[in-house]
Amino acid sequence: MSIRDAFSLEGETAIVTGAAQGLGKQMASGLAEMGADVVIADINYANAETTATELDGETDVVPFEVDVTDESSVEGMVEEVTDQLGPIDVLVNNAGIVEQSPAEETELDSWKRVLEVNLDGVFLCAKHVGIQMLERGEGKIVNIASMSGFDVNVPQKQASYNASKAGVSMLTKSLAVEWADHGVRVNAIAPGYMRTDLVDEVLEENPEMEETWLENTPMGRLGRPEELRELVVYLGSDASSYMTGSTVVMDGGYTAR
Ligand SMILES: NC(=O)c1ccc[n+]([C@@H]2O[C@H](COP(=O)([O-])OP(=O)(O)OC[C@H]3O[C@@H](n4cnc5c(N)ncnc54)[C@H](O)[C@@H]3O)[C@@H](O)[C@H]2O)c1
Secondary structure, eight states, X not given: OOHHHHHOOTTOEEEEETTTSHHHHXXXXXXXXXXXXXXXXXXXXXXXXXXXXXXXXXXXXXXXXXXXXXXXXXXXXXXXXXXXXXSOOXXXXXXXXXXXXXXXXXXXXXXXXXXXXXXXXXXXXXXXXXHHHHHHTOEEEEEEOOGXXXXXXXXXXXXXXXXXXXXXXXXXXXXXXXXXXXXEEEEEEEEOOBOSHHHHHHHHHXXXXXXXXXXXXXXXXXXXXXXXXXXXXXXXXXXXXTOOSOEEEESTTXXXX
16 A cells, blocks of 8 residues: 555544544544534534534535533434445544542533543443444544643643543543454544644633643644644554554653753
8 A cells, every 4th residue: 555545544434532623623634624524512513613614515524413411412423324325434532521620629511521521421432432343353443541640730730620631542542452353443632732722712811821831841842733743644654554552742852840
């Protein structure tokens, strides 16, 4: 197979959760550019619709309303997407939230909310898309973890987020090992600070944080969301055929220090 063919997603169907904006939107655009039909699966249907219209081009890009924390909603997504676009070849588990507060002041509800979206959501989507992939004996899953799953970033206090993302990397390894001999590969991406709405919201409340972040990032800048496109295509295509269970860090050198 040529390298060009290995990276191609021609004729494949991909779901990207939380793709209405931010990193998910950029990754969806990368998968579409390489030939996949892409489902913009998000709890915010209005945004998903706008994004799908924007990205719709050579391939089908369709919006879908899903709550990744709700098992029946996830099951419905798998069923409807399969009816509409055929079986799912690529799943990108990207939907995620962050809540920041010192651990001793964090309400249990807040802790649970973060874990529910960031970890239960990845599990539920991987499980139900995984059932179909295992039946077909093929499929690629890419989970969006974070450098916060390896390093305790400062100055923000976000124990629930950090723990959830460490969980995503370990869940990635666990699924990868369980499904390795069934043709289903599971990898993760751990981005560093990328300039998205989620990050902008945090910086709006705490503008002084950016200075600390930049000081701690050897490359001296935040990442651009579109810089994730090539990596998700690599992990979602045959180009990464001997990779499973890896979390690939892309953080401008932050965790290398
Ligand atoms: N931005 C960064 O610097 C950064 C760094 C490391 C990891 N990440 C991770 O990347 C992912 C995307 O981050 P982002 O910055 O693009 O965030 P974002 O807030 O811009 O986008 C997240 C999307 O997820 C959707 N979503 C939230 N809850 C959902 C649910 N229950 N079901 C379905 N969709 C839901 C939101 O509607 C939104 O469209 C997250 O998992 C985040 O933790 C981001």
